[in-house]
Amino acid sequence: MPFSFLNTVMTWFLKKRIHQIDLFKKYPIEVQNETLNNLLQISSNTEFGKIYGFNSIKDQFDYAKKVPVCNYETFFENIQNSINGKQNIFWSEPIKWFAQSSGTTNSVSKFIPVSSDTLEKCHFQGGKDALCFYINNNPNSNLFSGKSLRLGGSKKIYENNNNYFGDLSAIMIDNLPMWAEMISTPNNRISLIEKWDEKINAVIKNTVNENVTSLAGVPSWMLTLLNNVLKETNNKNISEIWPNLEVYFHGGVNFSPYKKEFEKILPKQTIFYETYNASEGFFAIQDMNNSDELLLMLDYGIYYEFMEQNNEQTLTLSDVKIGVNYAMIISTNSGLWRYKIGDTVKFTSLYPFRIRISGRTKNFINAFGEELIIENAEKALEKTLKKYDLNLVEYTVAPHFMRGNKSGFHSWLIEFKKPPKNLNNFKIDLDSNVQKLNSDYKAKRYNNITMSELEITIARKDLFYNWLSKKNKLGGQNKIPRLCNDRKIYEEILSMN
Secondary structure, eight states: OOHHHHHHHHHHHHHHHHHHHHHHHHSHHHHHHHHHHHHHHHTTTSHHHHHTTGGGOOSHHHHHHHSOOBOHHHHHHHHHHHHTTOOSSSOSSOOOEEEEEOTTTOSOOEEEEEOHHHIIIIIIHHHHHHHHHHHHHOTTOOGGGSEEEEOOOOOOOEEETTEEEEOHHHHHHHTOOHHHHHTEESOHHHHTOSSHHHHHHHHHHHHTTSOEEEEEEOHHHHHHHHHHHHHHHTOSSGGGTOTTOOEEEEOSSOSHHHHHHHHHHSOTTOEEEEEEEETTEEEEEOOSTTOOOEEEOOSSSEEEEEEETTOOOEEOGGGOOBTOOEEEEEEETTSOOSEEEEEEEEEEETTTTEEEEEEETTBEEOSSSOOEEHHHHHHHHHHHHHHTTOOEEEEEEEEEOOBTTBOBEEEEEEEESSOOSOHHHHHHHHHHHHHHHOHHHHHHHGGGSSBOOOEEEEOOTTHHHHHHHHTTOOSTTOOOOSBOSSSHHHHHHHTTO
């Protein structure tokens, strides 16, 4: 099919979706209540549905009373039984796909059930809607005149008891619809290569001569790929290789620390679009150009609830407020029921409901009562880097606990593109910026009684990359844990410095 014709057809097809999105933006509560009713009805005859009386649940309030909030550990037995071949446990449709995820804080694999419904109506729909928003906001786009360079996971798909396991991106690539394959590069075989270095070389070889108009992947790994492309081709800017590049769809980690580096090497016209996709579901998409807000997608077969820190009561969309940090609870069309995903979000607007990802429920530091969340650390670091015109590669933070009469402090291990000329001034400003963003941290820093000024250790070149390589975590959704409440990972990485 000629790309000019494909561009016309795809643009027309995607724009039709805008009317459906407008519907859930106009009637968000009604759409969410209908989603919950559908999920309960479909699963009423499952083992889980019978235990909690799904047939008798009258509304969302009744649902919250009868079904307990769970996490992976408390839901694991159900998942394990499903992996072993038992069906109709928590979802009526047979589950054959399991997204393997090790998270950021340990090496123990999680296996998240992925139904055909979730794959088609959630993950693939999310990908289509990201294209839809971009096309709708940029009417002169020629996105489909070329191809999308996707950088997915490196974990291979393997089979056990007629079930299939792998990184979510690998599962999606393996099930990609024909239209998506036509506009993607490299091919599936290369995309699913397990060894990272081998995969990078193959991607470069097979894409440098393509007309790439968009990029999709996790920022840290995409930046690694693009720098290797420039090195291999002896160019200074990606525009010399892919002059028609329009947009980079990114997600997985906070983009702010990487944005400056991408702007240096990408064509000037490149627009950045963020997506919020996880093994458990596709949740939100940037729906406006040049925005850091994500529209919560309400018609993907996911029912949302929210929980404030230190509060066991859950809230529906009707009750949330702007600027409050909420843990996100989901019920999905893969049979995760009132599942605490581990992410925290803040609403930036209501009607329509837009959010920012503020962190992880386990990705924080509260060793001295400072309650530092990832959002505070990211913003403080971004502000300080900007002042000194510096670029970041990676970082991690851990508490340094009190010893004798000496107060505790936070240890920052930072790999800069180029280190600051005056590290002490940078450190003072970073500490000051954290205090401005976190009143608890500021209170604990008062007169150095509970906490002393933070300390910074400069990481050698490629330190974090080498640690991930040692852990066999290169590529895909793998990432460095930015904040840890103990020193285990910090010391592991530091020992390689």
